[in-house]
Amino acid sequence: xxxxxxxxxxxxxxxxxxxxxxxxxxxxxxxxxxxxxxxxxxxxxxxxxxxxxxxxxxxxxxxxxxxxxxxxxxxxxxxxxxxxxxxxxxxxxxxxxxxxxxxxxxxxxxxxxxxxxxxxxxxxxxxxxxxxxxxxxxxxxxxxxxxxxxxxxxxxxxxxxxxxxxxxxxxxxxxxxxxxxxxxxxxxxxxxxxxxxxxxxxxxxxxxxxxxxxxxxxxxxxxxxxxxxxxxxxxxxxxxxxxxxxxxxxxxxxx
Amino acid sequence: xxxxxxxxxxxxxxxxxxxxxxxxxxxxxxxxxxxxxxxxxxxxxxxxxxxxxxxxxxxxxxxxxxxxxxxxxxxxxxxxxxxxxxxxxxxxxxxxxxxxxxxxxxxxxxxxxxxxxxxxxxxxxxxxxxxxxxxxxxxxxxxxxxxxxxxxxxxxxxxxxxxxxxxxxxxxxxxxxxxxxxxxxxxxxxxxxxxxxxxxxxxxxxxxxxxxxxxxxxxxxxxxxxxxxxxxxxxxxxxxxxxxxxxxxxxxxxxxxxxxxxxxxxxxxxxxxxxxxxxxxxxxxxxxxxxxxxxxxxxxxxxxxxxxxxxxxxxx
Numbered sequence: 001x002x003x004x005x006x007x008x009x010x011x012x013x014x015x016x017x018x019x020x021x022x023x024x025x026x027x028x029x030x031x032x033x034x035x036x037x038x039x040x041x042x043x044x045x046x047x048x049x050x051x052x053x054x055x056x057x058x059x060x061x062x063x064x065x066x067x068x069x070x071x072x073x074x075x076x077x078x079x080x081x082x083x084x085x086x087x088x089x090x091x092x093x094x095x096x097x098x099x100x101x102x103x104x105x106x107x108x109x110x111x112x113x114x115x116x117x118x119x120x121x122x123x124x125x126x127x128x129x130x131x132x133x134x135x136x137x138x139x140x141x142x143x144x145x146x147x148x149x150x151x152x153x154x155x156x157x158x159x160x161x162x163x164x165x166x167x168x169x170x171x172x173x174x175x176x177x178x179x180x181x182x183x184x185x186x187x188x189x190x191x192x193x194x195x196x197x198x199x200x201x202x203x204x205x206x207x208x209x210x211x212x213x214x215x216x217x218x219x220x221x222x223x224x225x226x227x228x229x230x231x232x233x234x235x236x237x238x239x240x241x242x243x244x245x246x247x248x249x250x251x252x253x254x255x
Numbered sequence: 256x257x258x259x260x261x262x263x264x265x266x267x268x269x270x271x272x273x274x275x276x277x278x279x280x281x282x283x284x285x286x287x288x289x290x291x292x293x294x295x296x297x298x299x300x301x302x303x304x305x306x307x308x309x310x311x312x313x314x315x316x317x318x319x320x321x322x323x324x325x326x327x328x329x330x331x332x333x334x335x336x337x338x339x340x341x342x343x344x345x346x347x348x349x350x351x352x353x354x355x356x357x358x359x360x361x362x363x364x365x366x367x368x369x370x371x372x373x374x375x376x377x378x379x380x381x382x383x384x385x386x387x388x389x390x391x392x393x394x395x396x397x398x399x400x401x402x403x404x405x406x407x408x409x410x411x412x413x414x415x416x417x418x419x420x421x422x423x424x425x426x427x428x429x430x431x432x433x434x435x436x437x438x439x440x441x442x443x444x445x446x447x448x449x450x451x452x453x454x455x456x457x458x459x460x461x462x463x464x465x466x467x468x469x470x471x472x473x474x475x476x477x478x479x480x481x482x483x484x485x486x487x488x489x490x491x492x493x494x495x496x497x498x499x500x501x502x503x504x505x506x507x508x509x510x511x512x513x514x515x516x517x518x519x520x521x522x523x524x525x526x527x528x529x530x531x532x533x534x535x536x537x538x539x540x541x542x543x544x545x546x547x548x549x550x551x552x553x554x555x556x557x558x559x560x561x562x563x564x565x566x567x568x569x570x571x
Contacts, residue, residue, distance in 0.1 A: 002360070005357070006357075006358055009354055009357045009358060010354075013343070013346060013350070013354055016346065016350070017343065017345040017346060020345040020386065021345055084343070087339070087341065087342065087343065087344065088337055088338075088339030088340065088341035088342075089341045089342060089343050090341070091307060091337060091339075091341055092335070092337065092341025092342075092399075092402070093341075093358075094306075094307055095305050095306070095307055095330060095333075095335040095337070096330060096335075096355065096358050096359065097327055097330045097331040097358065097359060097360075098358045254309070
């Protein structure tokens with residue numbers, strides 16, 4: 001299957017290049033890691049966390065930071081596309097017999113693996129700091145898979161901006177849009193403790209669904225409902241962003 | 256014919272008519288050049304033939320496939336080295352070639368073997384595993400060329416292959432292209448360097464403002480001019496006066512202060528007259544030389560401008 005093998009070839013190229021540009025790994029991971037360290041201390045003696053039903057404030061906060069590492073990373077996803085357009089690499093691919101769909105699929109596959117790794121790194125940092133995952137290794141694997149899937153769907157936003165503007169600055173700036181949604185989420189405070197209007201808002205905030213799922217697996221055990229809702233939220237995001245990205249891409253390749 | 260195109264046109268959204276009806280043919284194994292200044296429509300023409308741009312009108316068949324109906328087959332048959340070497344800064348030379356080979360359907364092992372061959376052929380074996388961002392301009396060009404040749408295409412498209420390359424690397428690239436030609440690969444290249452067109456192309460089309468203004472072998476094109484060019488160096492302050500004096504001897508062409516270019520059927524005879532008249536007028540020339548027509552003369556004859564002059568015009 002040509003589209004499949006081409007997708008793998010292109011994803012391998014993108015994955016290979018990631019460690020060669022360390023800033024692309026360091027920046028998206030630095031913020032959540034620092035936040036985890038700082039907020040764990042800030043909230044160490046705050047009783048609020050107990051609302052969540054036991055567990056340390058570190059365990060509680062870690063889920064939000066795992067999710068943040070995924071979202072910040074996904075916000076930088078379109079950058080590779082813009083760079084390939086600027087360098088002429090994209091045109092080189094267009095002039096080759098590569099299966100067109102593989103150019104986008106290769107990027108999404110890369111993001112899935114890359115963002116799953118982001119989640120894994122944050123989990124490991126949290127574990128080193130003394131957090132625990134109640135559901136053990138299987139739970140951690142589900143967290144990584146869910147985060148990778150969610151990240152690839154969220155990356156569709158960045159891809160859209162990249163393909164429609166072809167501008168690296170705009171693409172980078174678009175990655176920041178998650179912060180209001182993130183601060184309004186249940187990353188720092190249990191949903192039940194939020195004011196009512198924010199609770200309502202969080203029913204449609206995809207970020208909260210990812211955090212809830214990760215938090216459930218870390219703190220409370222196998223909450224199938226929460227995990228499925230996490231996957232469903234990702235699928236909804238993907239169902240909106242990815243078709244739009246594909247149509248923007250079609251226009252970009254045919255121009 | 257490896258390439259046939261008929262009345263190709265490209266009008267960009269916004270109304271810019273980049274190509275306004277271009278037709279030519281390239282025979283199997285031939286090296287064909289599109290010569291013209293920047294903005295003449297050479298690259299746009301090549302991109303239409305290479306399936307990167309859809310023609311607004313007209314038709315083209317490349318390697319037996321219609322570019323509009325069967326673009327995928329065209330892409331499998333051509334090699335394309337673009338103006339911007341389309342390389343990824345954080346991959347190595349070897350990784351680029353292996354990847355391109357795999358996209359052309361090579362197995363991983365066959366792709367690796369092909370990479371070794373091409374790295375050797377383009378003298379990149381020492382730099383094979385270094386990242387492209389450490390490469391010089393000439394090395395990037397060679398790698399780009401190697402990527403374009405991975406699948407042993409019957410025709411190679413080269414868009415300004417030596418723009419921005421230092422003279423030594425340019426020579427080396429030319430040599431490589433000449434040896435490719437010996438293997439029977441056809442070439443379509445665009446250039447604004449007259450020397451390059453003269454050296455590499457068996458046939459040329461001179462392109463100006465979206466149309467072909469002349470076509471033929473470089474020798475034929477030069478013969479058609481039929482005129483020699485007399486170049487006279489005078490004191491820059493006397494340029495205008497001296498031009499007036501010699502204007503009757505031939506056709507004046509634009510030149511810098513202190514230089515006069517005079518087109519005339521018999522250069523040798525004209526030299527005597529030029530020296531006599533200028534001396535009579537008290538404007539002793541510093542030097543007078545005669546040259547056979549060059550492609551620049553051909554371009555001037557057909558467009559009324561020099562290539563450099565046209566480029567300044569379009570930059571302004």
